[in-house]
Amino acid sequence: MFDIERWQEIFDTLKKNKLRTILTGVSVASGIFILVVLLGFSSGIQNGVTEQFSGDATNRISIRTRSTTKGYKGLNPNRRIQLKNEDFNTISNTYNDYLEYKSAGYSIWGGLMNYKNESGNYSIRGVYPDFQFIENAEILEGRFINFGDIDASRKVIVVGNKAKKELFKGKSPIGELVSVYGINFKVIGVYTDPGGDREEGSVYIPISSAQIAFNGGDNIRDMTFTVAMSDNLDEALEISNALVAGIENDIKQKYIISPDDRAAVRVDNSLEEAIKIYSLIDIIKAVFWFVGIGTIIAGVVGVGNIMIIIVKERTKEIGIRKALGAEPLSIIWMILQESIFVTMFSGLFGLIVGLGLLEIVGPTIENDFIKYPQVDFSTALTTVFILVAAGTVAGFIPAYRAAKIKPIVALRDQ
Numbered sequence: 001m002f003d004i005e006r007w008q009e010i011f012d013t014l015k016k017n018k019l020r021t022i023l024t025g026v027s028v029a030s031g032i033f034i035l036v037v038l039l040g041f042s043s044g045i046q047n048g049v050t051e052q053f054s055g056d057a058t059n060r061i062s063i064r065t066r067s068t069t070k071g072y073k074g075l076n077p078n079r080r081i082q083l084k085n086e087d088f089n090t091i092s093n094t095y096n097d098y099l100e101y102k103s104a105g106y107s108i109w110g111g112l113m114n115y116k117n118e119s120g121n122y123s124i125r126g127v128y129p130d131f132q133f134i135e136n137a138e139i140l141e142g143r144f145i146n147f148g149d150i151d152a153s154r155k156v157i158v159v160g161n162k163a164k165k166e167l168f169k170g171k172s173p174i175g176e177l178v179s180v181y182g183i184n185f186k187v188i189g190v191y192t193d194p195g196g197d198r199e200e201g202s203v204y205i206p207i208s209s210a211q212i213a214f215n216g217g218d219n220i221r222d223m224t225f226t227v228a229m230s231d232n233l234d235e236a237l238e239i240s241n242a243l244v245a246g247i248e249n250d251i252k253q254k255y256i257i258s259p260d261d262r263a264a265v266r267v268d269n270s271l272e273e274a275i276k277i278y279s280l281i282d283i284i285k286a287v288f289w290f291v292g293i294g295t296i297i298a299g300v301v302g303v304g305n306i307m308i309i310i311v312k313e314r315t316k317e318i319g320i321r322k323a324l325g326a327e328p329l330s331i332i333w334m335i336l337q338e339s340i341f342v343t344m345f346s347g348l349f350g351l352i353v354g355l356g357l358l359e360i361v362g363p364t365i366e367n368d369f370i371k372y373p374q375v376d377f378s379t380a381l382t383t384v385f386i387l388v389a390a391g392t393v394a395g396f397i398p399a400y401r402a403a404k405i406k407p408i409v410a411l412r413d414q
Contacts, residue, residue, distance in 0.1 A: 029350030034353030035292025044373030126210025160200030295301025
C-alpha cells in the first residue's frame, strides 16, 4: 500500500545529506549509463562486421595464383602461374560433394562502360551463373547469366543498381546496348548487393564472352567456391579447411610449386576468417559486460555503504520505534525502501540518458565497422531490475542489523 507519510520520510532523510545522496545516485546511474553505451557499441561493431560480410557468402573459398617465389625441382623462381578452364573443371569435379556454388572468373578491373553520352568505370567480370549466389546478389530486373549464355558466348551483361542510376538515370536498362571497350553488350539484368555501392561497382558477363572479348583464351584469373554448410559450425570449418589444403596441394603439384611457397597460390577461406572475427566480437562483448557490471557493482557497494551510515545515524530513532512496538520486518522494510528508491531512480536515469545518447550519436557515426549502435530496451530494463535487486541485497544487510538492535542498547549508544 502507498504510504505518503512514509515516502515523505524517505525524501526528508535523503534531503538531510543532499551531496551524499547525489554522489550515490551518480555512481549508480553512471554504472547503468556505461553499461548501456558499451552494449550499444558492441552491438554496433557486430552490425558493422555483419554488414561487411553480407556482401559475400561467408563460406566461400577463393583461389588466385601469382608468380613463384622459390625454386623447386630444378625450376627457377618468378614463374607466372596461370590457371586454366581445365583447373576449374578438375577441382569442381574432384570436390563436387563438398561444394555448393562454383565459379571461375576472368575480370578486367576498372573497365570503361558507355551508354549513349554517359560513361563510367566498372569492374568487368566474366563469371558463371553460380556467382550470383556467391556474391549474395539479388536480381531486381531481368535475370542473371545462365549456362546457355556461356555455351553460346553471348554478348550479354548484368549491371548493378549503381550503374543503373549513373548511366541510365534510373530508367530500366533491360534490352539496352552498352559498350565495353568498343564491344556492344545487351543488358539482361539489374542486381543489387547487400554491400551497397561498393559491391555494386561490378558488371557481369559470361566467362566465355570475357575470354573471347579480352583475348583471354582458356585462361582464368581466379576460382571461387562455397562450401556446403553443415549444421555443426565446427564440422563445417573442418571441411572448409580440408578443402583449402586439398585444392592448394592439387594446384602446387600440377604446376610444380614448392609446398613452402605461400605467395604462388593464394587460397582464402572466408568461413575461417568470419569465425575468428565473430569470436573476437564475443570477447569484446564479454569485456564490455565485465566493465559495465563492475561499474554497477561499485555503485551498489556505494549504496550499501550509504545505508550503513544512514542506519548508524538513525540508531536512536530505530530504538524508539522498537520501544513503541515496531516489528523487525517494518524496520527492515523502512531501510530497504530507501535503498530501492535510490537504486531504481538512479538506474532508470542512467538508462534513459544512455539510450538517448545512442539515439542521438548512433546515426551520426560513419564507420564501416560500427553500424547502428543500439541496445534492446528489454535487455537494458532487465539490467535495471537486476540493479534494483542488487541494491535490495546491499540494503538488506544494514537493514537486518538495524532490526536486530535492542531498544535499550540503541538509546544508550546515543
